Amino acid sequence: MHLQDWEMLSTLYETENITQAAHQLFLTQPTLTSRMKKLETYYGIQIIMRKRRGIAFTPEGEQLAHHAQQMLKEQRKIEETLDNIKNQVTGTLRVGVSNFFASNKMPKLLQLFKQEYPDVECQVVTGWSSEMHRLLLNHDVHISFIKGNYPWKERKQLLYEEEICIASPWEFSWEQLPELPRIDYYTDDHMRMMVDNWWHHHYTQSPNITIHVNQVETCKEMVVHGLGYAVVANLVVRNNPELIVKPIINEDRELIKRQTWMYYPEDALQMNVVRAFVDFIQTIDVKAL
Numbered sequence: 001m002h003l004q005d006w007e008m009l010s011t012l013y014e015t016e017n018i019t020q021a022a023h024q025l026f027l028t029q030p031t032l033t034s035r036m037k038k039l040e041t042y043y044g045i046q047i048i049m050r051k052r053r054g055i056a057f058t059p060e061g062e063q064l065a066h067h068a069q070q071m072l073k074e075q076r077k078i079e080e081t082l083d084n085i086k087n088q089v090t091g092t093l094r095v096g097v098s099n100f101f102a103s104n105k106m107p108k109l110l111q112l113f114k115q116e117y118p119d120v121e122c123q124v125v126t127g128w129s130s131e132m133h134r135l136l137l138n139h140d141v142h143i144s145f146i147k148g149n150y151p152w153k154e155r156k157q158l159l160y161e162e163e164i165c166i167a168s169p170w171e172f173s174w175e176q177l178p179e180l181p182r183i184d185y186y187t188d189d190h191m192r193m194m195v196d197n198w199w200h201h202h203y204t205q206s207p208n209i210t211i212h213v214n215q216v217e218t219c220k221e222m223v224v225h226g227l228g229y230a231v232v233a234n235l236v237v238r239n240n241p242e243l244i245v246k247p248i249i250n251e252d253r254e255l256i257k258r259q260t261w262m263y264y265p266e267d268a269l270q271m272n273v274v275r276a277f278v279d280f281i282q283t284i285d286v287k288a289l
Contacts, residue, residue: 001039003075006068008035009047013065017054039064073139080271089276090119096132096144097124098188100216100236101260106145108289113280120273128188136263142274143264148190154265157278160287161257163247164194167220167237168229171244178203181210181228185219191258195231198248198256233258235287260286 001009011021012032022032040047047061057065076092083091097106102124110122125135132144133152145159166172172180184207199207210228213219216236223230224240237243248256262281268274 005039006071008032009065009068010072013057089117089272091273092121092123093273093277094123094141096135096141097126098129098132098145098147099126101145102126105286105289113277116280117276129190130188142268143262143277145260146263147188147258147260152263156261156263159260159262161259162233162235164231164256164258165234165245165247166229167223167232168244169223169226178205179208182207183219183222183228183230184209184212185216186214187216194256198250201251
């Protein structure tokens with residue numbers, strides 16, 4: 001197989017959809033299908049099967065897809081090694097970024113970094129912090145920006161802390177909260193657990209959730225427009241002075257805070273591009289961006 005075949009098999013295996021895979025690979029569907037048939041002829045096996053929705057890999061096809069994924073990792077390693085030999089800050093930096101950090105911090109960070117190192121290419125993957133932790137464990141990224149503490153025995157750097165707070169369009173008392181309309185949003189398990197533990201420690205009844213949205217930014221806009229309150233990190237609403245913001249506290253009368261970390265493995269620092277990026281982050285006040 002060639003590099004293009006590895007990429008095709010890996011993408012198909014991840015998407016389980018010929019249309020999506022063709023789009024990601026910048027191929028037409030007939031071209032992708034034709035290449036798959038050639039691979040099946042070459043190996044003398046059936047690689048994929050059509051389902052009602054999408055495709056499924058045969059057992060033989062799964063083995064081939066796993067091989068393709070491993071070969072892509074090896075290809076990245078040799079490319080990174082060759083870039084590093086040049087003793088220059090060049091090559092590709094792969095970064096995993098939690099959703100809020102991706103939209104509110106990462107664009108400015110990358111802009112400043114690229115000003116210093118214009119020859120670096122950055123590949124950024126975004127998602128929940130738990131997903132970014134998994135990417136790091138699987139060596140799919142060099143660095144991950146993660147909210148919360150996850151199991152990790154190698155290097156990590158605390159970037160900033162945020163107070164968790166109630167953001168409301170109107171003045172309120174703590175006793176009123178169970179009756180007031182609340183806007184909720186999807187978040188990672190760490191944040192959900194902190195908020196749920198705080199709520200159940202202070203209230204016996206469930207919150208009055210009237211709207212549920214996908215993103216915290218959408219949630220904030222609902223609050224700004226007077227549709228209810230929300231429990232968010234204070235950085236989310238720092239540019240909205242019109243809102244009433246009150247931090248929440250735990251049973252020990254301490255502010256409940258959420259930490260954002262930069263995680264990376266020790267051996268990644270052997271790469272010039274990773275070491276340059278880590279050094280760069282250490283000179284920046286990330287919270288102030």
